[in-house]
Amino acid sequence: SESVNPYKEILIESHEKVGLLTLNRPKALNALSSSLFHEINDALERYDNDPDIGAIVITGNERAFAAGADIKEMQDKTFAEVYKANFLGHWGRIIDIRKPIIAAVNGFALGGGCELAMSCDIIYAGEKATFGQPEIKLGILPGAGGTQRLTRAIGKSKAMEIILSGKNFTAEEAEKWGLVSKVLPVDKVLEEAIKLGQQIANLSQPAVQAVKESINNGIIRIIAEGRMSFREKVIPEHFCVGKTDCFTRFDFEYHHISSVR
């Protein structure tokens, strides 16, 4: 394992060909601030370029994988600020990582946290994990591909129900619906995810990467096509950004949108 951790909000550690990335902002339930996401991207790219690494695992802690985008960071931003800084634009960089990424999820995976897990290639969940897209309760929409990825994973009716109501769902439901591939005891999730990563890392890397690329190509196309239609004319990036969409559409500020019924 690495002796020096160059990051402030994540930990990195390699386990025989598997690069482990642990979100480490526990007081904020690993809320995905821009600075945290930049560190995630940097570490993912580092592992992607490391010839000794064949698979990557992303995890949080027992209480939270991640409770979403950082609401405190985004709540006061105006559309002009969001647009100028391409706020949340860097969330899309994970799709350029060529090595398989496994999410080992315990605790809350809500909003952007659920979207981050779904942006990984495989999800293992602990028995007490809680998934959900609560954005609608904030008056915004799942902004990092959630409308597209959840629908692909669990089907339209369930995805509509979950996203329109903002209701959370359990690890057991997530497995039954096909969103996660395995539910495990809380203290086994990470261990099993690393084991799976090691199995994958010991296979032919060109074959592994080609499989990942093939499976994801179709999904990425659907995500791009699923952007709200007004968006393409206004903001030419890959992923829907919750607030950006809302601002673009309604020209309201965040706190106004959530109070419009």
Ligand code: CAA
């Ligand atoms: N952003 C910023 N801070 C957050 C956060 C978030 N998404 N989620 C939790 N926190 C912070 C809380 O503010 C609190 O910090 P303080 O102690 O400084 O006040 C700390 O984490 C602990 O949280 P709680 O006290 O709320 O813990 P709890 O156990 O009572 O509740 C929870 C847990 C149900 C997950 C609750 O924290 C919650 O509802 N969080 C917000 C979930 C959410 O709405 N996520 C979607 C965000 S929008 C999004 O993600 C947009 C997108 O698509 C990209």
